[in-house]
Amino acid sequence: MLLIHCPYCDETLPEAEFVYAGEAHIARPEDPSTYDDEAWRDFLFIRTNARGRHFERWRHTHGCGRFFNAVRDTVSDRFLLTYRAGEPRPSDAELEELAK
């Protein structure tokens, strides 16, 4: 069982308190009607499926209830970072620094 840091509670807690909520940084368009079929398909279904560093959403469902973002390595299953929803996606350089 993983340990996950909730950026709102600022506590590292067992995975059982959290649920996974899909890939992060996929914003719903302001006006979906402006999307053509292919763009809308990509928004709905096309995901990175990363081997390695993956930006993803989790919810502290049995805690504060907040959605937040995380960077997890899908090979080692290790969290590099968690951060609040709405905060910018960390740059590769920042992540390299963290991985050290």
Place this chain on the structure above:
Amino acid sequence: MSGFRLPGRGRVNHDRPVGFSFDGDSYQGLEGDTVASALLANGVHLMGRSFKYHRPRGVVTAGPEEPNALLGTSRGEGRSEPNTRATMQEIYSGLTTTSQNRFPSLNFDLGAVNDHLGMLFSAGFYYKTFMWPKSFWDRVYEPVIRRAAGLGVSPSEPDPDTYASRFVHCDVLVVGAGPAGLAAALSAGRAGARTLLIDEGAESGGSLLSEPQAVIDGKPAWDWLSSALDELDGMVNVTVLSRTTAIGYYHQNMVGLVQRLTDHLAEPPADAPRERMLRVRADQVVLAQGAIEKPLVFDGNDRPGVMLAGAALTYLNRYGVRVGDRPVVLTSHDSAWYTAFDLSDAGVPVAGIVDTRTDVDLDLLENARSRGIVIYTGHTASSTAGRLRVTSLRVNPILNGKAGPGVTIECDAVLMCGGWTPSLHLFSHTKGSLRWDEETRTYLPGERTEEVHIAGAGRGLWGTGAALADGADAGAKAADAAGHSADVSQFDVTGDRGGTGASNVELPTDRNPATAKAFIDFQNDVTAKDIRLAVREGMHSIEHVKRYTTNGMATDQGKLSNINGLMIASDALGRNAPEVGLTTFRPPYSPTTFGAFCGYHRGERFEVIRTTPIDPWAEENGAVFEPVALWRRARYFPQPGEDMHTAVNRECAATRKSLGIFDASTLGKIEVAGPDAVEFMNRMYTNPWTKLGVGRCRYGLLLGEDGFIRDDGVIGRLSPDLFHVTTTTGGAPRVLAMMEDYLQTEWPDLKVWLTSTTEQWATIALNGPNARKLLEPLVEGQDLSDDAFPHMSVAECTVAGFPARLFRISFTGELGFEVNVPARHGLDLWKTLMAEGAQYDICPYGTETMHVLRAEKGYIIVGQDTDGTVTPQDAGLSWAIGKAKPDFVGKRSLARPDLVASGRKQLVGLMTVDPKTVLEEGAQIVADPNQPIPMKMIGHVTSSYWSEALGRSIAMAVVEDGFERKGDTLHIPMPDKTHAAVVSGTVFYDPEGDRLKL
């Protein structure tokens, strides 16, 4: 005294005999014995039959890696356990054990005919032998294989035992209480770290229990062991658990432990759990699991009496048992020589030491000669003889890599040693990399992925002194890393035994290797030639070889067989072992009971059962319940003599005629509040909400972003900034989570607050022409007339004196109200309504009647009439879409090409041609019943009931282009006959809706 026990020797209690039974015969062992040691003390080696060939098998090991001596144990009804390792099960007075995999008896087994049909069962036989004729698979091959295969018999009664579970946090977890683990725990414990030391065995000590000759800090090994355990016992920060197996090593230093609490007791306390699962989160882990001895691979190496030399040493020194009267040692490693020496010193005549090496340590040779033991260096073993027990070993000198002429050594036990394999199972669970060590020709731990330290024989070190020093170092490092400054404990060791060895593939033989039965995996009957055959047939990956031959796939998880299998596979492939690689070890380390995994979660505690405030009344009044999501709901209320069908017909008729009452408290409820509540509702639900007046309700439809129906429910507006949303019973948590997701992450600017209120309200539905007559005198604060309170109204008022949210809505097509009162008043209100309703013959009804009544009106149930691929158009709910709204969740998807294409399955009604036929829900529908099989299925029945109101059956179905097929006759093929049904609309009863308007 049993024939093979050495008086006064070992750690067993010679003053405490213990009686037990094996295959119906009584035996006597001593306190401290395992089943294996006690049987060996009685001269019994034959303890089982093998899986495939049913060959007689004896015990091979003295520990958890045992592949052969698997027994059924029993202590009364429901308390039988198959595949118990005789080497681990401690005896107690009255223990009953039986051998497995034999018929009619262990000595004479009919299944042994398989041994002579060996060609049929060679590698990959699953894929080859039973392929033809095809029809034989179901009727002949599979039943026969199922009867012949398998190990032991599962208990058929419920398990009466209880199982406990616990979370544990510690600084340092030490797995294995041999010299390395003890030293690690001492270092960490002395530094003040919270330390947990566990061992699978009944006693701590590991190899020290088998090798008492060493002197540690001036004390004999066993004296040192007691003082070390005393010291650990005296530290408040240290816990030592025996009979505790680390079954799996999971992420971030979580290790699963199973502690066996009662299986060794003659009379377990009545309230004691049988096992306890401990989920340990350790800051640091020290793995001190030691090494497992490797068998040698030669023809007949599985005959009872052939066992590992280290096991024989354990039986001798720990249990005071000699495993034979005339054992011979066959080895490629120094360690087995000491078995010969200790046996000889205990007065057991050793028939010889056969070593595949020509170059053997001079001290060992001298020690053997001084004891008068015949030495065969540079020799191989080409076969054994004996039916139920080995009687001789044939050995041959190795000349230029080939076996020379054979000599036969008479013996009653062959003690073999092919070297030692570090136990890396748990380390492998962490995906730690393994490093091939060419010198010892084995895998050692490489890169770590967790905070783990490996000590002692587990990383290839040899001897008590080295294990103690390495363990002390690992323990100190672990304690340091956990924030306790630690000194490395020092130990002074004399009398240690050295150990080097050579590695072999199959031993050379002067006989035809094609007829040799040289076993690698004893439990799964995999031989060396099976591995070579698999490679010849194209299995070039070790993972394929494993699955094709089943090598390492038995309950012992390849503890003995993996490295021998790898060596032979890489030899056959002509590649180096590290290029071939090792198969992956996976949890659990050893077989684990389901009980341990279940823990407390069984029976009533298997799952939470949610009940409504009215549930006690339903129970008292004989309701039959059904589970709906986690809820327990009343399904129907049978009167004496009624079956479900009769009860439901009566409940339906009573509701349509006069008045029915229904507990709808399980309905999901969410309050959407805040200045932006209406905007939020507009964006979430398909319907328009802006113009919905305060005090009015609307049917709301919720889609996923993909355009498919997710949920529905009636939503009332209580004030401009407050909506009372209802959801399906099962959908409430999902809907709230979805709303929270959009609110938090897509529209954080909206000022809206969401609250789950499902359990705050008790909801009672009143339906029927007399519903208003019952309610009117009880309601204060709201005029209930049709003008003042029309269909789809909501008001806050009091009902029978209780504060209430009163809805005028209907899920039956009758005049209907839903009264929500605070949950604590639900039961009182229900009782009041029942009492006052007596004058209208009020009838309580359950979910079954609710389903029939709603189906008569064509009201869908999301999840029954929809399945996650149904759009509002498909369900005939286009009217619920606010087409003028610029956007809502799922709107864009409704224009996706596939969602507007023809050929979609659409929700229609079905009227069977025979009105008495009630179709089966889920039944498939075809257009032409005479088409060849496989028929084209164009849809399925989603809802189907007997309608008492209509005097005939009704059904709903999703059918390809269903709307265009109205009036067509379709067909529903069933096993007994094919039913015909005409496609109709979905509103079967009161299509004008007049009954709602009373």
